[in-house]
Every structure is written in C-alpha cells, then in structure tokens.
Amino acid sequence: MATRLHLSGRQHAIPVMELEARLKALEDKLVDLETRIPENRVSLVIFSGELDRILEAFVIATGAAALGQKVSMFFTFWGLAGVRQKKMVSGKRMREKLMTILSPKDTTRLPMSRMNFFGAGARMMRRMMRDKHVASLEDLIRVARRMGTRIVACETSRDVMGIRDEELVGDLEFGGTASFLSDALRSRMTLFI
Amino acid sequence: MATRLHLSGRQHAIPVMELEARLKALEDKLVDLETRIPENRVSLVIFSGELDRILEAFVIATGAAALGQKVSMFFTFWGLAGVRQKKMVSGKRMREKLMTILSPKDTTRLPMSRMNFFGAGARMMRRMMRDKHVASLEDLIRVARRMGTRIVACETSRDVMGIRDEELVGDLEFGGTASFLSDALRSRMTLFI
Amino acid sequence: MATRLHLSGRQHAIPVMELEARLKALEDKLVDLETRIPENRVSLVIFSGELDRILEAFVIATGAAALGQKVSMFFTFWGLAGVRQKKMVSGKRMREKLMTILSPKDTTRLPMSRMNFFGAGARMMRRMMRDKHVASLEDLIRVARRMGTRIVACETSRDVMGIRDEELVGDLEFGGTASFLSDALRSRMTLFI
Numbered sequence: 002m003a004t005r006l007h008l009s010g011r012q013h014a015i016p017v018m019e020l021e022a023r024l025k026a027l028e029d030k031l032v033d034l035e036t037r038i039p040e041n042r043v044s045l046v047i048f049s050g051e052l053d054r055i056l057e058a059f060v061i062a063t064g065a066a067a068l069g070q071k072v073s074m075f076f077t078f079w080g081l082a083g084v085r086q087k088k089m090v091s092g093k094r095m096r097e098k099l100m101t102i103l104s105p106k107d108t109t110r111l112p113m114s115r116m117n118f119f120g121a122g123a124r125m126m127r128r129m130m131r132d133k134h135v136a137s138l139e140d141l142i143r144v145a146r147r148m149g150t151r152i153v154a155c156e157t158s159r160d161v162m163g164i165r166d167e168e169l170v171g172d173l174e175f176g177g178t179a180s181f182l183s184d185a186l187r188s189r190m191t192l193f194i
Numbered sequence: 195m196a197t198r199l200h201l202s203g204r205q206h207a208i209p210v211m212e213l214e215a216r217l218k219a220l221e222d223k224l225v226d227l228e229t230r231i232p233e234n235r236v237s238l239v240i241f242s243g244e245l246d247r248i249l250e251a252f253v254i255a256t257g258a259a260a261l262g263q264k265v266s267m268f269f270t271f272w273g274l275a276g277v278r279q280k281k282m283v284s285g286k287r288m289r290e291k292l293m294t295i296l297s298p299k300d301t302t303r304l305p306m307s308r309m310n311f312f313g314a315g316a317r318m319m320r321r322m323m324r325d326k327h328v329a330s331l332e333d334l335i336r337v338a339r340r341m342g343t344r345i346v347a348c349e350t351s352r353d354v355m356g357i358r359d360e361e362l363v364g365d366l367e368f369g370g371t372a373s374f375l376s377d378a379l380r381s382r383m384t385l386f387i
Numbered sequence: 388m389a390t391r392l393h394l395s396g397r398q399h400a401i402p403v404m405e406l407e408a409r410l411k412a413l414e415d416k417l418v419d420l421e422t423r424i425p426e427n428r429v430s431l432v433i434f435s436g437e438l439d440r441i442l443e444a445f446v447i448a449t450g451a452a453a454l455g456q457k458v459s460m461f462f463t464f465w466g467l468a469g470v471r472q473k474k475m476v477s478g479k480r481m482r483e484k485l486m487t488i489l490s491p492k493d494t495t496r497l498p499m500s501r502m503n504f505f506g507a508g509a510r511m512m513r514r515m516m517r518d519k520h521v522a523s524l525e526d527l528i529r530v531a532r533r534m535g536t537r538i539v540a541c542e543t544s545r546d547v548m549g550i551r552d553e554e555l556v557g558d559l560e561f562g563g564t565a566s567f568l569s570d571a572l573r574s575r576m577t578l579f580i
Contacts, residue, residue: 017210017402023217024409030224031416037231038423039382043572046385048250050308053464057434060543064564068572078246079308094325096318103309115436115465116489125482126547132480133547157253161319161326178257186236186261186382189425189572192432192579193385209403216410223417230424232575239578241443243501271439272501287518289511296502350446354512354519371450379429379454379575386578 044185050079052111059141075181077155097163237378243272245304252334268374270348290356430571436465438497445527461567463541483549
C-alpha cells in the first residue's frame with residue numbers, strides 16, 4: 002500500500018476512497034456500540050417487604066442519584082409494602098382480606114427481617130437511627146422522589162394480592178416486568194433487594 | 195497540518211499514510227472494546243428455596259428472554275429446590291438424610307418466604323395466582339426452558355448436601371461458580387435472588 | 388464525493404482534511420466510550436448476616452478474583468457480622484448492648500438463614516462441608532484477602548448499631564454508600580446478597 006500512497010494525483014484517489022469507506026464503517030460501528038454501552042442508570046428490584054431492606058434500597062437509590070445516576074425502583078411482591086399508605090378490607094375476596102390484615106398499613110409499620118420481636122425491633126432500629134441523626138426511611142423516600150427516582154409498582158403483584166390503587170401512595174407508576182427490564186438492561190448496576 | 199494538506203502530489207502522501215495508521219489503530223481499539231461491552235445476556239443466581247422468590251426469578255427470566263436476552267440461571271444452595279423432582283433417602287449419610295427430609299420434594303411443595311403457615315400460605319398464593327389467571331411456577335419453568343434458558347445446578351451445593359442427580363429434574367447442566375461467572379461477567383444484568 | 392476524489396493535486400486536499408476531522412472526532416468519541424465501558428470488576432453488597440449467604444458471597448468473590456476481576460465487598464447492616472471478631476458490651480447504650488448480645492461474636496457463630504435450629508443447622512452445614520473437603524468460610528475469607536479483595540465496612544451501620552472498631556476484624560476499610568457505588572458503577576457484575 003505504501004507504494005500506492007507515494008503516487009500523486011488521480012492514482013492517489015483510490016486509497017483515500019478506501020480510507021473513507023473504512024472510516025464510514027467505523028463511524029457506523031461506533032453508533033451501534035454506543036447503544037450497547039450501559040447508561041448512567043441504576044435499577045433496583047425491591048422484592049422484600051421489611052424495614053431494613055427497604056431502607057437499604059433507598060440509601061442506595063439516593064446515593065446513586067447523588068452521583069448523577071438515573072434511578073429506577075421496581076416494587077414487586079412483598080416490596081409493595083414500601084409504597085403502601087393504607088389498608089382497605091371491604092369489598093375484597095376472603096384471601097385478599099386475609100393478606101391485607103397480615104400486611105403492614107404503611108412504611109411506619111414495616112417489620113425488621115431479623116430481630117423484629119413483634120415490632121419492638123423495628124421501633125428500636127428507628128430510635129437508634131434517630132439517636133445517630135441518620136435519615137429515616139420516610140425522609141429517604143421523600144429525597145428519592147425529589148431527585149426524580151422512577152418508582153414503579155408491579156401491576157401483577159398488585160392484582161394477585163388484590164391491592165387497590167387507593168391503598169398505595171400517589172404519584173406511582175404501574176408496570177410489568179418488561180417495564181422494569183427496559184431500564185434495567187441499560188443500567189450500570191442492577192440489584193435484587 | 196493544514197498547510198501540509200494544501201500541498202499537492204507526493205508531499206500529500208504523508209498525511210494520508212498517517213491517517214491510515216490512525217485509522218488502523220482505531221479499528222484495533224474497537225475490536226478490543228467490543229469484547230468488553232456487555233452482551234444481550236441476563237444472569238441470575240437463585241440462592242433462595244422459596245416459592246415466591248423462585249417464582250420472581252422465572253418471571254424475570256422469561257421476561258428477559260422475551261426481550262431477546264440470553265438467560266442463564268444458576269441454582270445454588272437452597273435454590274436447588276427449584277430444580278428438584280423427588281426425594282431419595284436410602285443410601286445417604288445421616289446428615290444428608292435429615293437435610294432431605296426437611297427439604298421440599300419438588301417445586302409444588304415449595305414454602306413461602308413469609309406468611310407460609312406450614313404450607314397454607316403457599317397454597318393460598320397459588321390459588322390467588324390462578325384466580326387472576328397468572329402463570330404458575332411450573333408453567334413459567336416450562337416456558338423458560340422452551341425459550342432456551344441455560345439452567346445450571348451448582349455441583350458443590352449438590353455434593354455438600356448429598357443430593358443425587360436422580361433427585362433433580364432432567365436436562366440439567368451441572369457446573370461450579372466459574373461456569374456461572376463466565377456468563378455473568380458478559381451480562382447486562384445480574385441478580386442474586 | 389466520488390467525483391471530488393477523482394480530481395488530483397490541490398483540490399484533492401479537501402477530502403483528506405475532511406477525513407482527518409472525522410477521524411479526530413472518532414478518536415475523541417472512543418476515549419469517551421472507553422470510560423463508560425464496565426471494567427474487570429465485581430462489586431458485592433453483603434447485607435445478610437447468615438452463614439449460608441456470607442459463604443456464598445465469598446465463594447463468588449474468590450471465584451471472580453480467580454477470573455481476573457477486581458472484587459469489592461461492602462458489608463452493611465446485618466452483613467457486618469461477616470467482619471466481626473468479638474463482642475464488647477461495656478460502655479454502650481442500652482439498645483446497643485441488646486443488639487450486641489443478640490449478635491454472633493464472630494463468623495464461627497453465624498446462624499443459617501434456614502434450618503438453623505439454634506445453631507445446630509450451622510454446625511451441621513460446616514460438618515457436611517468438611518466431609519466433602521469444601522473450604523470453610525474462614526478459609527475463603529483468608530483467600531479473598533490474599534487475592535486483594537477490597538473489604539469495606541459500612542460506617543453508618545457501624546455507628547447506628549454502636550459497634551466499636553475493635554469488635555471488627557483488622558485491616559478493614561470504613562466507608563459509606565458513595566464509596567461502594569464508586570466501584571459498583573464501574574463493575575461487570577453487582578449483586579445484593
């Protein structure tokens with residue numbers, strides 16, 4: 002090739018055209034690669050319905066948002082307890098009523114995953130956090146929302162458990178697994194909590 | 195450089211050669227980068243042996259497969275309960291027998307992680323899912339397999355717990371952590387369930 | 388463009404300059420893309436304080452290190468039990484004392500997440516592992532450290548639970564969520580255990 006490059010004028014044009022074609026191929030390739038590189042995104046599945054785990058989820062969510070990541074949280078199964086604001090029993094089927102009675106009314110009633118002792122452990126943990134001036138779960142939820150966290154409640158879990166939309170907090174998006182995956186597959190970090 | 199480019203003929207050849215070298219370097223770089231970009235893959239570790247968590251794992255697995263991802267599921271520790279088809283006690287050591295007796299026979303006997311009430315909770319959850327026409331765990335497992343999900347059982351867990359291959363479902367691949375990691379490290383999403 | 392390329396000499400210079408500009412743009416783009424591609428890194432949050440889960444965390448950590456990944460482990464909440472070496476009660480507040488009494492002294496006292504039966508399950512699991520010549524948790528921790536695993540203890544969890552630095556193993560780094568996220572966001576794989 003070197004010899005061809007040393008020719009001038011018309012003959013010269015051929016390698017330049019070749020270069021242009023290779024450059025074009027690289028440009029196209031790069032556009033393709035770019036869509037396959039993770040975005041500045043973090044996606045969390047919140048499956049658990051306990052104070053300690055939901056707390057950790059929001060600590061990570063707000064921490065990631067502070068580092069400039071777009072954060073999506075998908076509340077599914079027991080995790081729906083993290084976006085609940087009240088309990089309604091009337092008009093539900095037997096099994097749905099039972100499930101409602103056994104579930105915490107809102108985040109202030111969430112149990113601990115360990116050392117709960119019928120709620121005493123959860124109250125103790127909240128007091129220990131206050132003693133050390135650590136943000137409460139409810140504070141963190143407010144911060145996460147203000148920072149633009151996408152909060153999605155799993156509609157299948159809601160339907161199966163017979164939870165009504167009024168039982169969940171406002172400003173909530175409903176979606177299925179596909180909705181979560183569309184964010185998760187473009188994320189730098191995905192966690193199942 | 196601009197002044198050199200305005201010269202014609204022979205002198206002109208030098209920047210073209212330079213360009214060619216830079217282009218070649220870029221092409222090589224791109225080949226390297228491409229191998230480091232996550233593939234269209236999702237890898238799940240299933241560590242838990244409960245109905246609700248294994249269900250969620252298969253919901254995510256089939257959802258990801260539907261979005262064109264190659265899915266690998268690594269069943270380890272209690273998660274082996276998700277690929278079990280029967281219990282065999284004879285010929286095992288004392289401790290292995292005990293472990294077998296305390297383990298669910300197959301996926302239809304999996305307990306819930308919460309509100310199990312000696313199996314009543316798991317039966318109730320299955321009925322609530324049927325009421326809302328949601329696919330059962332066994333349906334999802336069939337779908338996942340049909341969609342080509344790679345299902346690997348952890349051989350160390352199997353050996354430590356003294357589980358025999360006949361106790362596990364057929365068409366199962368056995369592997370260690372390295373086997374799981376080889377898929378996980380190329381994935382867009384990894385979850386520990 | 389083809390027609391312009393077929394001209395010789397001076398006129399020829401223009402497409403070469405164009406090519407050079409496009410090449411420069413590609414080079415810059417590639418430098419940027421490279422920083423956004425995951426590194427050979429694995430980051431694990433260890434939230435759980437049980438033998439089986441902490442064991443699995445170290446199996447994955449050492450496995451990933453063996454495959455050339457830089458591994459970071461962030462021990463938070465109950466997970467701090469995985470980096471504990473003793474219990475100290477005196478000089479603590481009431482609630483902190485209670486928490487200490489209810490926590491395992493070191494990794495040899497960790498309970499199982501299931502089938503613990505007041506410690507009998509954990510002892511049985513350790514014996515089953517020894518029978519099959521599988522590395523103990525303490526062996527794995529030593530290996531992980533020797534392989535250069537970055538081990539970070541969550542300082543907020545430590546402070547909230549009133550744990551003193553002397554209660555935790557030596558050679559430990561303390562950090563917050565941001566410290567964990569700085570590694571996690573550059574990782575090929577992130578798991579919440």
